[in-house]
Amino acid sequence: MDKKIRVLHVAEAAGGVERYLETLFKYSKDKVENILVCSQNYDYEKFKRLADRVIVLKMAHDIQPSSDIKVERTLRRIIKQLKPDIVYAHSSKAGAFARIADLGLNNKVIYNPHGWAFNMQQSAKKQEMYKWVERISAHFCDKIVCISDAEKESALREKICKLSKLQVIYNGIDLEEIEKTAPMSRSQLGIPEDAFVVGMVGRLSKQKAPDTFVKAAKLIKEKIPDAFFLMVGNGELRDQVEELINRYDLGASFLITGWVDNPTAYMKIMDVGMLLSRWEGFGLVLPEYMVCGVPIVATNVDAIPNIIKDGRNGLVVEKDNSVRACNEVVKLNSNISLKESLIQNAMIDVKEKYDSKRVARETEDLYIKLISSK
Structure with missing residues (x-):
């Protein structure tokens, strides 16, 4: 034609x-x-x-x-x-x-x-x-x-x-664009170089469950003292999210970036990427985490289990379960071989399918x- x-x-x-x-x-x-x-x-x-x-x-x-x-x-x-x-x-x-x-x-x-x-x-x-x-x-x-x-x-x-x-x-996702994206500087964002960074990329809305992320962060911080939490995005629940962060006294260990043009640059400094959605048509952030070499903890709702196979290329939890989300992050922090295996399999999957x-x-x-x- x-x-x-x-x-x-x-x-x-x-x-x-x-x-x-x-x-x-x-x-x-x-x-x-x-x-x-x-x-x-x-x-x-x-x-x-x-x-x-x-x-x-x-x-x-x-x-x-x-x-x-x-x-x-x-x-x-x-x-x-x-x-x-x-x-x-x-x-x-x-x-x-x-x-x-x-x-x-x-x-x-x-x-x-x-x-x-x-x-x-x-x-x-x-x-x-x-x-x-x-x-x-x-x-x-x-x-x-x-x-x-x-x-x-x-x-x-x-x-x-x-x-x-x-x-x-x-x-x-645009693999070529993501692969050539330079990571953000931790020091530029005020994140300690030795911090264990747990991130979430997405709209601060009911669907993406930022409240569950903050509740999990409270539990993670108790078990991993050097944990730092990075939320990349903005949305109608931002005020409530910030209020919850302050209530848990996590302000010094939290950064909400607002909307950014290059979310994958922020993903590249994460040690774990989370998607705790309550419903999800696909979740583009999942293959983006994969190509950035970030191990994933995600909920087992809608299309997510089509992408994330528990224990193979990521870890899955039930929606609204902050305790289980915390436990899986702690597991990734302590089990280096599991983390490396998930990253390796995810990289294969993303290049073949997404x-x-x-x-x-x-x-x-x-x-x-x-x-x-x-």
Whole structure:
């Protein structure tokens, strides 16, 4: 196919979706014309360099009828004007926007939930609402991309759509970029050079369980006096997290960096990396820890057990179990051979399975297949 495939990506949620798009654009630019319609939460300057065109629309994360209708109208006008071969919607809110705006237009539509909303911890009523929204919306797209086997299994279990509409394309990371990233300086961050650094990378939100991390930190500090705790990220729970840190008198052994452009530079100074999520569509931070040579302690929820095999390439614990999380960190501190074995196996796995070049390649194949079926 000589002519580039024109793909209009629609994205509201930042964070993991933003990183996904960053690497997808980087490795698909030779064959794909990537146009991004994104919310105000995105780094416009960064994506202006990565995408062929970036259009920013003010999008609300929650349902706001008057605002949402304006976005729908504008988005439909953009699709009509640019005439993409494919509209690719990322995450649930953008998935609704794009599929409604595209009704009756002559292109193919892909939807990637990046973690089903109905798998989040919330009221049963809300979960059922999200399931019905997804079941209805599934009729208005040609393919649904699942980022893990767990995502696909959830869709089939909840009867979101037929098996033939689902395609698994495992998440990936930019191995080349991470390998050439220089580690942060401990002294620059105020971390003692001989400290045992336990880290968490992710949004300070209910999903990522920063409260469990702090509770585990209290227990770890009692058993490993030179432990230091590094939280890379920001979020709506930051005030509560800082309050908990102060209540446990851990302020001198804690650093919350806020949002950073290069989280893997911080990972490279960690002795253990944790992901204690209460639910997780994939968890890009896991393969990032792997390629940085950081042993992992993670919860056994949703897609995480697809990536972390307990005792082989990481250690898994139950969600909200700060005692068990502490015990696994202490085990890694004292058992050097276990730590080295986990790192070695993780490095093999990440290079075989989680390269973002493979994500771009498989996504391009999907584009071609859909266009050919017109």
